[in-house]
Amino acid sequence: MNINDLVRENIQKLSPYSTARDEFKGQASVFLDANENSFGSPLPADYNRYPDPLQLDLKEAISRIKGVPIENTFLGNGSDEAIDLLYRAFCNPGKDNVILVPPTYGMYEVSANINDVETRKISLLPGFQLDLNGMAEAIDARTKLIFVCSPNNPTGNSLNRHDIETLLTNFNGLVVVDEAYINFSKQHTFIRELTEYPNLVVLQTFSKAWGLAALRLGMAFASSQIIDVLNKIKPPYNINQATQDLALEALKNIDQVNAWIKTTVNERDRLASALADLPAVRQVYPSDANFILVEVTQPEQIYNQLVDDGIIVRDRSKVVLCEGCLRITVGTPKENARLLERMKAFA
Missing domain, CATH: 3.40.640.10 (Type I PLP-dependent aspartate aminotransferase-like (Major domain))
Known part of the structure; x- marks a missing residue:
């Protein structure tokens, strides 16, 4: 060529x-x-x-x-x-x-x-x-x-x-x-x-x-x-x-960056597992990135309520093949715990 x-x-x-x-x-x-x-x-x-x-x-x-x-x-x-x-x-x-x-x-x-x-x-x-x-x-x-x-x-x-x-x-x-x-x-x-x-x-x-x-x-x-x-x-x-x-x-x-990568991957897997057990979550898609695509019961309502609580995720529910989905970046352990605690309130 x-x-x-x-x-x-x-x-x-x-x-x-x-x-x-x-x-x-x-x-x-x-x-x-x-x-x-x-x-x-x-x-x-x-x-x-x-x-x-x-x-x-x-x-x-x-x-x-x-x-x-x-x-x-x-x-x-x-x-x-x-x-x-x-x-x-x-x-x-x-x-x-x-x-x-x-x-x-x-x-x-x-x-x-x-x-x-x-x-x-x-x-x-x-x-x-x-x-x-x-x-x-x-x-x-x-x-x-x-x-x-x-x-x-x-x-x-x-x-x-x-x-x-x-x-x-x-x-x-x-x-x-x-x-x-x-x-x-x-x-x-x-x-x-x-x-x-x-x-x-x-x-x-x-x-x-x-x-x-x-x-x-x-x-x-x-x-x-x-x-x-x-x-x-x-x-x-x-x-x-x-x-x-x-x-x-x-x-x-680079050692610091590699440590962050390892922590992020561990948090990603922990967060995905915890989200999958919540009543508002229909599906957690496998991820090789520093975020997780999550299908939920009421994406717009959950997104807006999270915003009101000061937690910002990405609403991807209107994107082709991502209907009903939120994209959630893997945060720090403290941030992930706060997200999970708030997500428990949704049915």
Whole structure:
């Protein structure tokens, strides 16, 4: 597969913006090239200089943990930026289409609509697995991307690995595997398959297991050809220096993160078991994420009452295949105990 054949013609011809930091490499003591404030910034740290546009120090630190070379790594302002850039790079507005598999993460469709790209929705099968036959029928010559989320949001389950490999082998476009919740799953990341499938893009994030949702830092791993395209069209300084500095510090605390993951998984299993025994709960779906999808007797009433009690969950009862369901994030042991105590009051 030649990835360049998938790239929009205008993107192939695009001359990317060249920053001052792109044009100068090396050491210097006086920087008068980027029209920055030479006196500093009114903060304890000096943020008057533009950040590294390619975030090489941060990517190197990520590479040591993920085992992925820098040239196969893209960092975005959240995974949402990578999603949007994939549309802009590979989908011609008003002409191309993408495959979505609801219920799934809503930004895939929002980004498609923003970029005027048709979405073809093939709902998951009962059990929340891929309908490969339905997807095959929906794919045509103008289908450029397939988005799959595993573990899936909002269902929480991992998708069948063989099914995803079938897509990667047979689809002549990009397969985007969103692994935002992979840290909470026993499934292996698809990062291991990057060298095998040139059309694979793996999304991960610092927002979940790493506890850095406020920083808005997402990762995309793919072939160097795909990463080069994303770097070509991204905003020049898409990851600010404060985010880069804080993420580098966070990466030094992997033991703490791993401890949180272990606690979260244990709490998830305990919470799921306790919820299943409550009269208001009809079904607790298996989860490989840091949340649980729960079918309840009166979703709207229970949701509103929990809000009144200061407990916020997510009402997913109007989402396809999630009728009657609430999505509940796994909290701290104290938060989970409070939720369970309140849920006992519902019939």
